Amino acid sequence: MRLAIFGSTGPTGRALVSQALDQGHEVTALARDPAAVDATTGHLQVVRADVLDRSSLDGVLDGADAVLSAIGTHGRRPTTVYSTGAANIRDAMQRAGVRRFVGISALPVTPRTEMGAAERWIVVPLLRIFFGSMYADMTRMEQVLRDSDLDFTIMRPPQLTNKRATGQYRTAINRRLPRARKISRADLAAEMLRVIPDRKTVRATVTLSY
Numbered sequence: 378m379r380l381a382i383f384g385s386t387g388p389t390g391r392a393l394v395s396q397a398l399d400q401g402h403e404v405t406a407l408a409r410d411p412a413a414v415d416a417t418t419g420h421l422q423v424v425r426a427d428v429l430d431r432s433s434l435d436g437v438l439d440g441a442d443a444v445l446s447a448i449g450t451h452g453r454r455p456t457t458v459y460s461t462g463a464a465n466i467r468d469a470m471q472r473a474g475v476r477r478f479v480g481i482s483a484l485p486v487t488p489r490t491e492m493g494a495a496e497r498w499i500v501v502p503l504l505r506i507f508f509g510s511m512y513a514d515m516t517r518m519e520q521v522l523r524d525s526d527l528d529f530t531i532m533r534p535p536q537l538t539n540k541r542a543t544g545q546y547r548t549a550i551n552r553r554l555p556r557a558r559k560i561s562r563a564d565l566a567a568e569m570l571r572v573i574p575d576r577k578t579v580r581a582t583v584t585l586s587y
Contacts, residue, residue, distance in 0.1 A: 378573065381405045381438050381475075383428055383466065384447035386413040388539065389481065392566035393445055394421070396542075400570065407437060428462030434469035443573050444470055446480035447566075455510045460517035467525045476528045479569045484535045484557055484584060486515045491553050523580075530578040532569060534560045535586050542567055548585045550578060557586035 380397050384390040385406035397404045398419030406414045407426040414423045427433045428448055438444060446466060450458045463480065470478065487496075522529045535557045542563035547554060568585050572578040 378442040379403045379405070379440055380573075381407060381441040381444045382447070383407050383426070383445070383462070384449060386410065386415075387447055387449055389449075389537070389562040389566055390447035391415065392563045393447055393569060396563075396566050396570055402570075405437065405441065428465050429458065431465045431468065434465055435472070438469050438473035438475050441473065441475050443477035443479065444475055445569055445573075446478070449481070450511065453510060456514050457517075459511075459514040460521055463518040463521040467521060467527060470527060476526075477573060478522070478527045478529045479532065479572060480518075480522070480529070481532045481534065481565070481569075482515045482519055482582075483512060484533045485512050486519060487533060487553070487582075487584070519582075528579045530572050530580075531582045532565065533582055533584045534565050535584075536560075537562050537565065543587070546585050546587050548583055550583055551581050552584075554584040554586055557584055560586050
């Protein structure tokens with residue numbers, strides 16, 4: 378496939394680029410700083426693009442079969458990188474005639490009615506004390522995607538680690554995944570690539586964990 382990957386310089390984005398190239402896909406790595414893309418082998422094209430700059434996305438998705446997003450931010454300051462980024466990516470996809478999108482949200486964005494008691498009353502409230510602004514913008518991002526006509530899949534991972542891929546993890550589509558605690562970025566990237574042709578995950582959320 379011809380894949381366009383946003384957030385390609387972050388830890389999950391680097392795993393996506395590397396694994397996609399290893400699988401023989403043609404990859405366009407989109408980054409604000411192209412020099413920060415460390416992959417150099419395979420069918421790779423590096424293009425400067427900033428999800429917060431709508432004009433920088435003109436033409437960068439032409440010919441893509443699917444778009445993957447690992448955009449993100451850190452810290453506790455208010456952000457719109459997820460929602461604004463998703464809106465700009467959506468518009469660029471529509472201009473390019475691309476429909477398939479796979480992007481990363483987070484487990485705490487799951488509606489409270491779909492959480493277990495411990496998550497609802499202890500785990501998520503504690504996380505929102507520190508990262509509430511980020512989760513609020515992820516919620517807005519998910520709504521941007523639902524309001525679009527894209528064939529999207531929203532990944533909701535729990536805590537991410539930098540361990541190696543295991544290929545051994547559980548998934549749940551549009552439902553709660555009990556005891557979802559951790560997943561490596563490498564396994565998250567592998568699942569993002571795996572679901573691209575999986576029609577069961579279109580316009581759906583996927584939770585994954587060991």
